[in-house]
Amino acid sequence: MPELPEVEIRRQYLETSSLHQIIANIDVEDRKLLTTDYTTLVTTLAGRQFISTHRVGKNLFVLTDSPDIIVHMHFGMTGDLEYYHSSLDRPRFARIVFEFTNGFNLGFLCPRKFERVGLIDNIDAFLKRKKIGPDGLAISVEELAERIYQKKAFIKPVLLDQSIVAGLGNWIVDEVLFQACIHPERHANTLTNDQFNQLHNAIWLVLKTAIRYEATYRDFPNSFLIHVREWDDSPYDDVEAHKFCPRCSTRIERTEVGGRTTFFCPKEQQLR
DNA sequence: AGACCTGTTTTGGT
DNA sequence: GACCAAAACAGGTC
Secondary structure, eight states, X not given: OOSHHHHHHHHHHHHHHSTTOBEEEEEESOXXXXXXXXXXXXXXXXXXXXXXXXXXXXXEEEEESSTTOEEEEEOTTTOEEEEESSGGGOOTTEEEEEEETTSXXXXXXXXXXXXXXXXXXXXXXXXXHTTOOOBTTTOOHHHHHHHHHTOOSBXXXXXXXXXXXXXXXXXXXXXXXXXXXXXXXXXXXGOOHHHHHHHHHHHHHHHHHHHHTTTOGGGSOTTOGGGGSTTSOOSSSOGGGGGBOTTTOOBOEEEEETTEEEEEOTTTSOOO
């Protein structure tokens, strides 16, 4: 699921594959995926080239050779990028394709159509309008504490809220709370200073680890909770082994918090 | 008013 | 073949 680490990897991918090539056309299979009118998108971008990238949370911005023409990409839950040459190699679900004059293409893959692409003219204005908070890797402990401290809701939905801190999705929040030993239903305004520090460290650890392993979950350290998720292609034969806490061997609980599937260790992540 | 919570959207994989 | 997963936003409640 493209959360901050996956979007960072896609950013690096786009940066190494698709800069400094002139855009000839954009092929769009389903216009619902666009947040900008199709004709405007094509006429604005034709003849231009991508020159750099920027990421905030799960949002990828691709800057062009015109300062106020920026492509915004959001990868939804299954979005991906693939750079390819021949149209015969067009990947499945490449519903938006940036065609370059050199014959290469950048495909934006959208299997579930939860993805969005559009033009913006100013990144800061966009972030403000969308109420996107500081990036998970850029936020300081003080800033994090300040923002969480005033919320009364459960800590899990608070961490999922992109206006508090940007880039954390469902599995990352579970992992962060596990690493910080905080119960997902702990009320945000009851956290101690120690816990804010643990939370900040955990966010850093989880995001950095995910980026280092290019978000390939099975490669993550054994100390990670993520291995209990069934969609982790287990490298081990005994799938049952993954249903237990990697630190204390207690059976991991699966519940719903704020309408989202939640995994946690009932022994190490207790309320109060 | 504002904080919080729930429902809807979308489709492929199981 | 029904059901689940996900993020963001709309709409609801108190």
